Amino acid sequence: MAGDGILSQDEIDLLTKSLLSSGDAPATAAAPVAAPTAVENTAEAARPFFKVLCEQASSVVTTVLSRAVDFQLQWLVAGENSVIPDELTSQSLYIGVEVKKAVVGKMFFAISKPEVATLSDLMLMGSGHSDYTDEHKDAICEIINQITGSCITVMDSQLHLLMDFGQASVSDFSGKNDDFKGCAVATVLVKIEEFPDRKILIVLDSSLFPAIRSKMSSKMSYASADTSLASLGLSSTPAFAAPAPSGGGDISGGGGGGGAPVAAPPLLAPQHSGGPFGSTGNKALDLLMDIELPIVIELGRTQMSLKRILELGPGAIVEMDRLAGEPVDILINGKVVARGEVVVVDENFGVRILALVSPEERLKLLR
Numbered sequence: 113m114a115g116d117g118i119l120s121q122d123e124i125d126l127l128t129k130s131l132l133s134s135g136d137a138p139a140t141a142a143a144p145v146a147a148p149t150a151v152e153n154t155a156e157a158a159r160p161f162f163k164v165l166c167e168q169a170s171s172v173v174t175t176v177l178s179r180a181v182d183f184q185l186q187w188l189v190a191g192e193n194s195v196i197p198d199e200l201t202s203q204s205l206y207i208g209v210e211v212k213k214a215v216v217g218k219m220f221f222a223i224s225k226p227e228v229a230t231l232s233d234l235m236l237m238g239s240g241h242s243d244y245t246d247e248h249k250d251a252i253c254e255i256i257n258q259i260t261g262s263c264i265t266v267m268d269s270q271l272h273l274l275m276d277f278g279q280a281s282v283s284d285f286s287g288k289n290d291d292f293k294g295c296a297v298a299t300v301l302v303k304i305e306e307f308p309d310r311k312i313l314i315v316l317d318s319s320l321f322p323a324i325r326s327k328m329s330s331k332m333s334y335a336s337a338d339t340s341l342a343s344l345g346l347s348s349t350p351a352f353a354a355p356a357p358s359g360g361g362d363i364s365g366g367g368g369g370g371g372a373p374v375a376a377p378p379l380l381a382p383q384h385s386g387g388p389f390g391s392t393g394n395k396a397l398d399l400l401m402d403i404e405l406p407i408v409i410e411l412g413r414t415q416m417s418l419k420r421i422l423e424l425g426p427g428a429i430v431e432m433d434r435l436a437g438e439p440v441d442i443l444i445n446g447k448v449v450a451r452g453e454v455v456v457v458d459e460n461f462g463v464r465i466l467a468l469v470s471p472e473e474r475l476k477l478l479r
Contacts, residue, residue, distance in 0.1 A: 155190045155296040157325040158316060160271055162188060162298045165314065168262045171395055176255060177234040180305040187299040191292025191318075197299065197311040199224045204285035205249070207256050210278030215327060217320020219277075221256060222285045222313035228252045230307060236471030240307060249282045256280040265399050273327060294318030296325075409454075409463050410441040439466055448473070 166183040173181040187195075200222050207221040223231075229244035232251035260277035267273040289297070296316040303309050316324060412432030424430070434440075439451035442463060452463040 153189060153193075154325065155188050155298075155321070157328045158296045158321060159185075159188055160328060161267075161273070161316075161324050162296075162300075162314065164266055164270055165259070165263060166300060168266055168395075169259045171397075172259050172262050173231070173255060175397055176258060177231070177304070179234070180303075182303040184301040184303065185298055186301050186311075189297055191289065191295035191297050191315070194289045194292050194297035194313075195299075196287055196289055197313070199227070199310060200285065200313060201287040203244075204287060205252070206283045206285040207252060207280050208283065209256060209260055209280050211320055212276045212278070214274040215320060215323035217323060218317045219260075219320060220313075220315040220317070222315065223252065224310065224312075227302065227310045227312065230304065230310075231255060234304075236474060238471065240304075253280040253282060262399070266395075271328075273324070294321065296321040405445050408443040408446075410443060411454075412440075 162185050166185050169183040170181055173183070203225045205223055205225060205228055207223065209219045209221075211217050211219055225244040225248075228248050229242055230240045232248035232255075233242040234240040235251050235255060257277075257280050260280070264275060264277065267275050292315065295318055298314045300312050300314055301309055302312055412434035414430060414432050416430070439453055440463065441448050442450040442452055442465065448469055450465045450468045452465040452467075455462045455464050
């Protein structure tokens, strides 16, 4: 140290070096501390898809079973991290559905056989306590078909995903996640009124999941861009102003040409769900209320050889396979839903419904 009490440059350098070596380095020289890393859950990108699917499943199954049913999304993970619920480790079914159009792949529902029996029996107006049989496969496929069918319009309107679903098919589920690599697996709690809660799995295969993740990621990027523009007081949607009136007059009737621009009316009028029938309180059903279905009254059937058909002419009589006075079939969209008797209403033929088809007959018609 110099005699005047001021440190020389050599002494300063020596002091600084000793501080660094003792671990008391200045904050600016310290190495950055790495934040703890977590495994990224890539399946989260598909959450909007699963959310819509569960909402539609709740609505459709509630309507089909005529009792409150709720599909609650619990966990959503990449396939290799999935955990199989205890009720699915044995005696379970795998219901597969092909997905086409904007995204392509396959979606699966893993459901325990007791749960399949409950859903199928309730659908057929039973108590829901019957034992599982192979006949329940057709009923659960019909339920899945109705769920996926109701999702088509909602996926397009809410997520802008143009999708089409094939018919559901059934196979046995192994109860293992060996085949889940590259998939997205959602664990869903199914709550049925007056029945114990059960868990099911919904799986997007290794082709469908990346396609949905890519679509969702691009839409999230657009949403982030819109949010950034909004924070700056800008909008990604062009604003339209009504043209100024001729002569430069104020649109309010006052003088001068400095009137404020008037926003144009919305391009699309607000739509009311349910069409002319009003809302039923069921979003999925409201979407279908305006659809017209062909109703056919079938008096009877017969089979004839080509030779006999060519011999037909005026006055010929074709004998049907139904006895006189026997009820006629009422078919909607090609499926027998009821039986009735022919009546005359204001000089027009009509049919008085006598009975709806039984649950057993309805199950046979699903095949």
